Amino acid sequence: MPFLLLTNDDGIDAPGLLALKQALEKIMPVRVMAPDRNWSVAGHAKTLHRPLRVRPTRLADGSAAYKCDGAPSDCVALALLGFFDERPRMVISGINSNANVGSDITYSGTVAAAMEAALDGVPAIAVSLDAQEQAQHYATAGEYAARLAQRLLQLRLPSDTLLNVNVPDVALEEIRGVAITRGGKRIYYDQLITRQDPYGHPYYWIGGERPGGDHELEGTDIWALAHHLVSITPVHMDMTNYALINELEQTLGDLARR
Ligand code: MN
Numbered sequence: 001m002p003f004l005l006l007t008n009d010d011g012i013d014a015p016g017l018l019a020l021k022q023a024l025e026k027i028m029p030v031r032v033m034a035p036d037r038n039w040s041v042a043g044h045a046k047t048l049h050r051p052l053r054v055r056p057t058r059l060a061d062g063s064a065a066y067k068c069d070g071a072p073s074d075c076v077a078l079a080l081l082g083f084f085d086e087r088p089r090m091v092i093s094g095i096n097s098n099a100n101v102g103s104d105i106t107y108s109g110t111v112a113a114a115m116e117a118a119l120d121g122v123p124a125i126a127v128s129l130d131a132q133e134q135a136q137h138y139a140t141a142g143e144y145a146a147r148l149a150q151r152l153l154q155l156r157l158p159s160d161t162l163l164n165v166n167v168p169d170v171a172l173e174e175i176r177g178v179a180i181t182r183g184g185k186r187i188y189y190d191q192l193i194t195r196q197d198p199y200g201h202p203y204y205w206i207g208g209e210r211p212g213g214d215h216e217l218e219g220t221d222i223w224a225l226a227h228h229l230v231s232i233t234p235v236h237m238d239m240t241n242y243a244l245i246n247e248l249e250q251t252l253g254d255l256a257r258r
Contacts, residue, residue, distance in 0.1 A: 003029045005088035007075045009039040009109025012067040016095035016138050018059050023142030027150050032065035033075045044112035045071035072113035080120050091117035094127030097135040099166045101221040102186035111164055118162040123152050130225045131169040141167035144230050160237040166221055168228045179229040184220030187212045
């Protein structure tokens with residue numbers, strides 16, 4: 001029987017995964033496989049150097065799920081390579097508790113799970129909630145994830161393409177609409193914290209205030225969220241800068257000559 005595969009990077013116990021499952025099971029049977037711990041900001045990992053363990057578990061509403069000791073992208077790879085009796089019809093990852101906009105998508109485990117599916121030709125959606133403090137309106141994101149998944153069952157996305165969806169953390173009736181967007185400009189405030197461990201050795205911690213972004217740049221994901229619009233960005237796996245190919249041929253094409 002066709003099914004949707006649901007996963008996330010916040011871990012199997014995250015409230016966003018439960019909300020996603022409760023929203024998506026209304027449109028098609030779902031199967032849930034998610035990491036047994038938080039893999040946020042772990043990017044697109046593939047576990048090759050150790051075995052992967054998968055254990056049956058239950059979500060907070062008692063429904064069956066699997067937890068895996070690998071990354072979100074490993075969960076998707078398992079499903080695509082035959083863990084279940086058939087391949088998922090679509091992969092939906094989330095609902096992440098914070099936005100994944102602009103260059104966040106290169107760090108995001110949520111988006112990486114969708115990338116793993118897109119690379120293998122399976123329709124994929126990454127869903128994140130733009131929570132400032134504690135995420136509240138998972139139901140809003142769940143509703144839009146379900147509406148979009150329903151439509152995507154009819155549509156055909158180009159190959160190597162996923163949809164990166166970010167939803168304002170507001171009640172459903174406060175959403176002003178949907179914007180098809182491009183990635184915006186994220187601004188990170190990372191700092192390097194250097195401290196000493198109890199044995200006198202230095203350790204380092206990268207951290208700082210939550211990232212900001214350019215809210216003015218119309219048509220971007222960051223702009224959409226600032227205007228209470230659900231942002232849908234089509235993301236292609238090809239990161240080539242095509243505009244630069246000709247120029248680099250001119251300036252670097254003679255590298256072979258000494
Ligand atoms: Mn996360």
